[in-house]
Amino acid sequence: MTEAPWSKAEFEARLRAKGDRYHIHHPFNIKMRTGQLSKTQLQGWVANRFYYQIMIPQKDAAIMANCNDRETRRRWVQRILDHDGFGDNQGGIEAWSRLGEAVGIERDTLWNLSKVLPPVKFAVDAYVNFARRAPWQEAVCSSLTEMFAPEIHKERLSNWPTDYPWVGAEGLGYFRSRISLAERDVEHGLELTLSYFQTRQQQERALEILQFKLDVLWAMSDAIAAAYPDEN
Numbered sequence: 001m002t003e004a005p006w007s008k009a010e011f012e013a014r015l016r017a018k019g020d021r022y023h024i025h026h027p028f029n030i031k032m033r034t035g036q037l038s039k040t041q042l043q044g045w046v047a048n049r050f051y052y053q054i055m056i057p058q059k060d061a062a063i064m065a066n067c068n069d070r071e072t073r074r075r076w077v078q079r080i081l082d083h084d085g086f087g088d089n090q091g092g093i094e095a096w097s098r099l100g101e102a103v104g105i106e107r108d109t110l111w112n113l114s115k116v117l118p119p120v121k122f123a124v125d126a127y128v129n130f131a132r133r134a135p136w137q138e139a140v141c142s143s144l145t146e147m148f149a150p151e152i153h154k155e156r157l158s159n160w161p162t163d164y165p166w167v168g169a170e171g172l173g174y175f176r177s178r179i180s181l182a183e184r185d186v187e188h189g190l191e192l193t194l195s196y197f198q199t200r201q202q203q204e205r206a207l208e209i210l211q212f213k214l215d216v217l218w219a220m221s222d223a224i225a226a227a228y229p230d231e232n
């Protein structure tokens, strides 16, 4: 027997409930939030997350390439501009690069990706490849971990100045800028997801897709934690 679809409100609530598997709960992030990371650990995280940052626009371009709906493309293209920048706007990748400088990573070291761990590369590439190969609506759904991102950005803005006072304040601009952008992205991503995944089977598939993306982020944290263990 096929089960009745969840209402949009119920479906959205089930997607949001996935937040309990977000990397905000990863032991490495808990250490970050409670001021327990060493400089080497924080630098390792920033250098590795840079690979995620630079691949996001390629992921969004893959979604655009597969998307046959002009209205969606007109809105989605903004994400590429947010990260790559345009005109005088330097964009999110450059903002992350300022974070790299603020934690003491040489610009060349950040940009040549020499600190990127193989499992981090593997996890991020899995996300980009999913966006290349899946129906574009499924790739949109996979971006919905951003529902949970504003909270993690706010956490860093509130605790870094006291817990990691050696990090230059100009480095935190990325986190500040992402709060409103993530909220806007989520509004669009949710709108598309709630209307595309209609049957109960499709809705369950959406939850699996979101779990895949949660796993990408979790795997990145696992890899970083393993490569940069506690020093004491």
Ligand SMILES: O=C(O)c1cc(C(=O)O)c2c(n1)C(=O)C(=O)c1cc(C(=O)O)[nH]c1-2
Residues within 6 Å of the ligand: 056, 142, 143, 144, 145, 146, 147, 148, 149, 152, 153, 178, 217
């Ligand atoms: O710092 C974080 O924990 C975090 C998480 C995520 C996320 O949940 O995927 C994103 C971001 N940051 C972020 O800054 C960002 O631009 C972003 C884009 C996307 C996406 O999947 O399209 N996720 C995220």
